[in-house]
Amino acid sequence: MIKKLTIAIPTYKRTDIVAALIRNLLEAEIDNYVDIILIDDGPSENLKDKLNGLTDRIVFITHKENKGYSNTFCELFENCNTEYMLITADDDKIIPEQISQIIEYLNFNSFDFLSTRWLQNGRTYRGKDKCAPISFSEVDAASGHAPGLIYKVDSVIPLLPFLKGRLKKNCQATFFYPQLIVLYLLLIQQKKCYWIPNAPVVEGSNCDSNLVDFSGDTYYSISGRWKIILDFIDLFNELQQDYFSPDKKKIIQAIRIRYQQKIYKRIQVTIQQNNRYIWEEWVAGSVIYNISKPFRLLKYLFRWSKNWIVYNIAFKKAERYSLNTENI
Numbered sequence: 001m002i003k004k005l006t007i008a009i010p011t012y013k014r015t016d017i018v019a020a021l022i023r024n025l026l027e028a029e030i031d032n033y034v035d036i037i038l039i040d041d042g043p044s045e046n047l048k049d050k051l052n053g054l055t056d057r058i059v060f061i062t063h064k065e066n067k068g069y070s071n072t073f074c075e076l077f078e079n080c081n082t083e084y085m086l087i088t089a090d091d092d093k094i095i096p097e098q099i100s101q102i103i104e105y106l107n108f109n110s111f112d113f114l115s116t117r118w119l120q121n122g123r124t125y126r127g128k129d130k131c132a133p134i135s136f137s138e139v140d141a142a143s144g145h146a147p148g149l150i151y152k153v154d155s156v157i158p159l160l161p162f163l164k165g166r167l168k169k170n171c172q173a174t175f176f177y178p179q180l181i182v183l184y185l186l187l188i189q190q191k192k193c194y195w196i197p198n199a200p201v202v203e204g205s206n207c208d209s210n211l212v213d214f215s216g217d218t219y220y221s222i223s224g225r226w227k228i229i230l231d232f233i234d235l236f237n238e239l240q241q242d243y244f245s246p247d248k249k250k251i252i253q254a255i256r257i258r259y260q261q262k263i264y265k266r267i268q269v270t271i272q273q274n275n276r277y278i279w280e281e282w283v284a285g286s287v288i289y290n291i292s293k294p295f296r297l298l299k300y301l302f303r304w305s306k307n308w309i310v311y312n313i314a315f316k317k318a319e320r321y322s323l324n325t326e327n328i
Contacts, residue, residue, distance in 0.1 A: 004083055004103050005150075006035040008076040010069060011044075011090035018090040019050035021204075022058065028096045031057050033103060035082055039063070041072050070167055070178045074160045080153050087179070089147045091204045098200035102150070105196070112191035113183060114150040115142040120203035128195040136187055136255060136315045140262075143183040148201035151182070159185050162243075166235060173231035176219040181235065184255060188239075188248055190318075225270040229263055254314035257307045 007025070011018040022038060025031070035058075040047050042063035048055060059079060067075075076087065084106055088094060102116075115134060117127030126145060134142045143149055159182055166174040166181075174181060186193050217224035236256035240249050272279040290297045 001033070003033060003035050004106055005033075005099070006037055006080045006082045006085045007094065007099070008037045008039075008080065008085050008087045009090055010039050010041055010072040010076065010087070011047075012041040012066065013044060014090050015044050015047045015050055017204075019047060021090060021092075021094070022051060022054060025094060025096075026054055026057055030094075030096045030099065034099060035059065035080070037061070037076055037079055037085075039072050039075060039079075041066050041068070068175060070163065070175050073178045074163055077151070077153055077156050077160060083153060084150055085153050086148065086150045086200065087146055088201045089204075092147050093202045093204040095200055095202060098198050102196070102198050102200060105198075110152075110192065111150075111194055112152045112155040113143075113186050113193040114196045115194070116148040116150065116196055116201065117199040118145055118148050118201060118203070119199050124199075127197065127199070129197050130195070131197065132195045133319070134183070134187065134193045134195060135319055136251070137258070139180060139183050139187065142193075142195065143179045144177070146179045148199070149179055150196075155186060155191055156182055166231075171231045171235060172219075172224065172227040173235055176228060188244065188251055188255075220270060220273055222267075222270050222274055225266060229266060232259055250314055251318050254311035258311045258315075261304060261307065261311075 007030070009018065009021070018038070018040075022036070025036060030036075037059040039061045040063065042065060044062075048060070048062075051060075061075070061079065063072075073087070077085065086099075086102075102114075113134070115127065118125050126141065126148075162185070163174055163178055163181065183193060217227070219225065219228065233256060236252055236259065240252040240256070244252065268279065268283065271282055
């Protein structure tokens with residue numbers, strides 16, 4: 001039987017948790033109809049021993065040194081032999097029945113990217129109850145959380161050199177959010193990116209993230225978040241300058257404008273996560289400060305409104321008319 005889908009799992013220093021996940025999948029004989037790739041982003045001392053000889057039923061790759069999530073993300077695609085790949089976290093739960101339904105759906109429909117529903121404690125934190133196109137304004141919601149996202153491998157492989165080039169520049173945006181960048185690039189190229197109502201992955205152990213950037217900062221630290229913001233803007237500027245036709249460059253400009261208009265919210269959430277009392281003072285202080293300078297506030301509101309209109313017109317045009325596709 002030719003398999004349609006690969007379940008791809010990056011892991012780092014969670015030996016017992018990921019070993020339990022692999023054992024549960026193989027006990028359910030899910031490997032009869034999907035491939036499984038497990039990359040141990042090293043060094044784990046005894047993961048192979050914990051799997052008790054089950055590694056012959058999966059693709060098992062071990063790194064001698066930690067390469068980071070984004071490099072491992074790229075490597076998963078490079079080692080995938082099926083048409084589609086679903087990436088999940090090592091501490092989540094996979095529902096075999098949902099995987100079977102998705103494979104059946106993919107046998108009769110072709111997509112470049114699917115965002116599934118994501119559940120935690122019975123609540124839905126991502127997704128829609130019907131199959132529908134993903135819009136530019138929904139990129140964060142559709143791919144900000146990586147587990148459960150499904151990719152057509154041949155559509156993503158041409159994008160990997162761009163991701164790797166950004167990593168060589170120590171791009172924090174690419175380091176933490178390669179899946180966001182992939183979805184942006186697929187949408188810019190007018191690829192078929194859809195929501196799907198299935199929920200193949202459910203939040204499991206909910207472990208704290210062990211991701212740190214090139215400087216040792218976490219993605220939710222204030223300094224880490226600020227670097228991510230600046231690198232996303234730099235990334236959009238690079239795309240706008242170098243890669244696409246004029247029509248698509250207008251779309252990228254709209255993406256950049258929309259991202260910049262979300263910066264206040266991103267910083268506010270980050271400060272709130274790090275210190276609620278500072279956040280409360282910051283919010284109150286910023287309101288008072290801006291009210292005390294009404295003319296400048298009006299100027300900024302006018303510019304914000306003008307840019308809001310610009311990116312909404314660009315997005316609606318992109319989603320109404322199909323542009324000529326071209327590879328990055």
